[in-house]
Amino acid sequence: xxxxxxxxxxxxALHGALxxxxxxxxxxxxxxxxxxxxxxxxxGVTRLSGGNDPFSSPPVSSSNIAEKHVVFGGGSRLREQLxxxxxxxxxxxxxxxxxxxxxxxxxxIPAMAREGREQDWPVVYANTPGFSGDVHHGYxxxxxxxxxxxxxxxxxxxxxxxxxxxxxxxIPNQDPFxxxxxxxxxxxxxxxxxxxxxxxxxxxxxxxxxxxxEAALNLVLSHWGKLPAGLLEQLYGTPSIILEGxxxxxxxxPLLRRLTEQLKLxxxxxxxxxxxxxxxxxxxxxxxxxxxxxxxxxxxxxxVGESAQVAGIxxxxxxxxxxxxxxxxxxxxxPDNVQEALADRLSSIVSGYxxxxxxxxxxAEITDIMRTSDVQLILASSLEREVAVELDVxxxxxxxxxxxxxxxxxxxxxxRGATALLEDIGSTILAFSRAWHVx
Amino acid sequence: MSKKIxxxxxxxxxGGIGKSTTTSNIxxxxxxxxxxxxxxxxxxxxxxxxILRGGNDLPTVLDTxxxxxxxxxxxxxxxxxxxxxxIEAGGPVPGVGCAGxxxxxxxxxxxELKIFEEFKPDFVLYDVLGDVVCGGFAVPIRDGLADRAFVxxxxxxxxxxxxxxxxxxxxxxALSGGARLGGVIANSIxxxxxxxxxxxxxxxxxxxxxxxxxxxxxxxQSELYGxxxxxxxxxxxxxxxxxxxxxxxxxxxxxxxxxxxxSPELKKWAREWGDRIFEVETGVVHEMASI
Numbered sequence: 001x002x003x004x005x006x007x008x009x010x011x012x013a014l015h016g017a018l019x020x021x022x023x024x025x026x027x028x029x030x031x032x033x034x035x036x037x038x039x040x041x042x043x044g045v046t047r048l049s050g051g052n053d054p055f056s057s058p059p060v061s062s063s064n065i066a067e068k069h070v071v072f073g074g075g076s077r078l079r080e081q082l083x084x085x086x087x088x089x090x091x092x093x094x095x096x097x098x099x100x101x102x103x104x105x106x107x108x109i110p111a112m113a114r115e116g117r118e119q120d121w122p123v124v125y126a127n128t129p130g131f132s133g134d135v136h137h138g139y140x141x142x143x144x145x146x147x148x149x150x151x152x153x154x155x156x157x158x159x160x161x162x163x164x165x166x167x168x169x170x171i172p173n174q175d176p177f178x179x180x181x182x183x184x185x186x187x188x189x190x191x192x193x194x195x196x197x198x199x200x201x202x203x204x205x206x207x208x209x210x211x212x213x214e215a216a217l218n219l220v221l222s223h224w225g226k227l228p229a230g231l232l233e234q235l236y237g238t239p240s241i242i243l244e245g246x247x248x249x250x251x252x253x254p255l256l257r258r259l260t261e262q263l264k265l266x267x268x269x270x271x272x273x274x275x276x277x278x279x280x281x282x283x284x285x286x287x288x289x290x291x292x293x294x295x296x297x298x299x300x301x302x303x304v305g306e307s308a309q310v311a312g313i314x315x316x317x318x319x320x321x322x323x324x325x326x327x328x329x330x331x332x333x334x335p336d337n338v339q340e341a342l343a344d345r346l347s348s349i350v351s352g353y354x355x356x357x358x359x360x361x362x363x364a365e366i367t368d369i370m371r372t373s374d375v376q377l378i379l380a381s382s383l384e385r386e387v388a389v390e391l392d393v394x395x396x397x398x399x400x401x402x403x404x405x406x407x408x409x410x411x412x413x414x415x416r417g418a419t420a421l422l423e424d425i426g427s428t429i430l431a432f433s434r435a436w437h438v439x
Numbered sequence: 440m441s442k443k444i445x446x447x448x449x450x451x452x453x454g455g456i457g458k459s460t461t462t463s464n465i466x467x468x469x470x471x472x473x474x475x476x477x478x479x480x481x482x483x484x485x486x487x488x489x490i491l492r493g494g495n496d497l498p499t500v501l502d503t504x505x506x507x508x509x510x511x512x513x514x515x516x517x518x519x520x521x522x523x524x525x526i527e528a529g530g531p532v533p534g535v536g537c538a539g540x541x542x543x544x545x546x547x548x549x550x551e552l553k554i555f556e557e558f559k560p561d562f563v564l565y566d567v568l569g570d571v572v573c574g575g576f577a578v579p580i581r582d583g584l585a586d587r588a589f590v591x592x593x594x595x596x597x598x599x600x601x602x603x604x605x606x607x608x609x610x611x612x613a614l615s616g617g618a619r620l621g622g623v624i625a626n627s628i629x630x631x632x633x634x635x636x637x638x639x640x641x642x643x644x645x646x647x648x649x650x651x652x653x654x655x656x657x658x659x660q661s662e663l664y665g666x667x668x669x670x671x672x673x674x675x676x677x678x679x680x681x682x683x684x685x686x687x688x689x690x691x692x693x694x695x696x697x698x699x700x701x702s703p704e705l706k707k708w709a710r711e712w713g714d715r716i717f718e719v720e721t722g723v724v725h726e727m728a729s730i
Contacts, residue, residue: 067544068505073535105537 016138033099169225180411245311483530499529539575
């Protein structure tokens with residue numbers, strides 16, 4: 001049944017593809033659409049993801065088509081734009097992404113990319129009209145474009161690497177903590193002797209994407225990472241480990257053990273690493289104990305975010321930190337079978353305590369649910385700040401859109417992420433209690 | 440929109456059905472009667488007004504718009520037979536761009552140029568690509584641009600199908616200020632059953648046939664000379680047929696909101712006519728039928 005949607009946090013496919021290309025060093029996206037698409041990407045997406053936005057304006061090349069390009073076709077405008085972009089912006093790869101109007105008109109984008117490649121420019125393309133799907137679909141379209149088209153530009157030269165793992169399923173900016181999360185996951189993989197191929201973020205450029213076929217395994221951290229993993233299995237026979245969520249704290253242990261076993265790593269080294277990380281986390285819990293009991297950290301909370309975040313953080317807070325997950329609200333609209341599996345898994349995180357698992361991307365619905373929930377702590381996006389003030393409960397923004405925090409290296413994945421989460425939630429509750437006492 | 444100057448008529452029909460020939464001859468007949476007429480070809484083929492202009496070239500609105508930022512009326516129009524002002528909207532090369540949006544852009548430009556205020560026409564005839572394949576080709580019948588639409592059809596099923604599609608578009612837009620249907624022009628009438636078939640379709644869809652144009656060698660000959668029948672053979676019977684059509688459009692303001700057939704109804708109707716034509720051709724005589 002159709003219904004109206006308020007304050008959607010899922011932008012369009014074009015933006016999803018742009019997020020991905022912009023997160024790879026040396027990739028220069030070229031938008032083939034009207035001028036608003038690039039601007040909206042900046043205003044509606046990158047600027048609302050923890051200060052990850054580029055300085056002052058979106059430095060994205062765009063064909064900025066006008067009516068005559070709709071009527072007569074915009075192919076020649078794109079050709080010109082690509083040529084000019086190659087002239088003025090030095091990059092390792094140029095990635096054409098398209099908007100609704102140019103796809104409605106049917107501009108021949110593959111031909112334009114081929115023309116570019118014939119001139120020895122490294123060019124890939126992804127047909128990403130906003131009407132084809134949301135930001136997650138755009139992530140799919142962009143990774144698919146790279147996996148399928150890069151081998152046509154650069155012949156595969158590297159050897160199979162028995163310790164290399166590709167990491168999939170974290171969508172840049174849609175997860176505002178993507179950089180920190182990837183870094184921590186990389187650290188964990190390195191800790192047991194693996195070579196992480198993180199693909200996105202600092203020092204992750206085209207070289208990382210070229211070596212994708214050489215990896216021994218794909219590590220999938222959300223439903224959205226299954227598509228690239230499936231493609232790589234078809235193309236190169238690379239197996240995958242699939243998790244429906246980024247592991248936080250001790251949830252990393254089964255993953256690290258499984259990796260050790262599947263890739264025949266040094267078990268002693270892995271166990272030593274796990275022990276070290278576990279004891280450090282336990283040490284943090286112990287240090288926190290006084291504040292925990294004094295300020296009454298154990299509260300019923302609601303958590304709103306993408307499935308990758310909600311599953312990992314929700315389980316960590318419930319299982320390890322003693323908080324009570326009243327409601328977990330998942331906003332990325334995964335397919336029905338994934339929703340069923342997640343609801344099944346997350347509805348009984350704490351033994352004897354029922355957790356409601358809700359799937360909604362509608363701000364109005366989410367707000368209404370919260371009003372009737374009697375929660376004592378809200379962990380959500382900046383869209384939920386208002387209802388938190390109304391309900392007068394401590395509030396921490398940690399999912400997209402995020403407009404009141406600066407996120408540089410911070411992440412909530414793995415052990416360091418768990419510590420960061422303890423700090424942030426603890427500080428939020430303390431600050432709230434202090435403000436209340438002063439008043 | 441400013442006050443409409445002149446009567447605005449849109450003429451639709453399946454491609455190749457004789458829509459431009461019919462429109463041009465109606466324009467010529469109206470001009471002959473002393474009216475000021477503008478004919479606007481809304482088809483990327485841009486050959487609507489050819490036989491009004493002796494086959495001479497005329498730059499299209501969209502080509503001109505592409506090439507120069509400032510467009511003047513004289514750049515995109517030519518005066519043809521009887522003073523008819525001829526304009527071709529034009530469009531992209533086949534397989535590229537969006538012709539539907541092109542029609543939209545061309546019509547907007549004509550309004551910006553105040554062509555109707557300048558020329559002060561009594562009649563504006565829009566000759567539109569037949570199959571209403573997308574919103575762009577419905578522009579002349581949307582938003583009150585044209586008052587009435589006429590559809591040209593032969594007795595071929597695909598022409599009837601296109602006419603029925605136009606009825607759907609008229610039906611959709613008429614209630615919100617779009618054009619209403621003036622009637623059906625039966626064209627290329629050759630087979631004996633053709634008038635009855637088109638009459639029946641018109642009756643089923645709640646409209647009427649306003650004229651029957653027989654298939655004629657005179658039309659083909661005139662076209663080869665780049666002329667309308669009105670210009671080349673003014674005394675012919677065919678010219679009279681077009682004059683009658685023009686007279687009807689001039690004097691009669693009747694219009695309806697048609698009731699298009701849905702897909703199963705149209706198929707059923709076509710099958711019934713198929714059977715009837717087969718029976719006529721093969722001489723089947725039904726019991727009790729009068730001989």
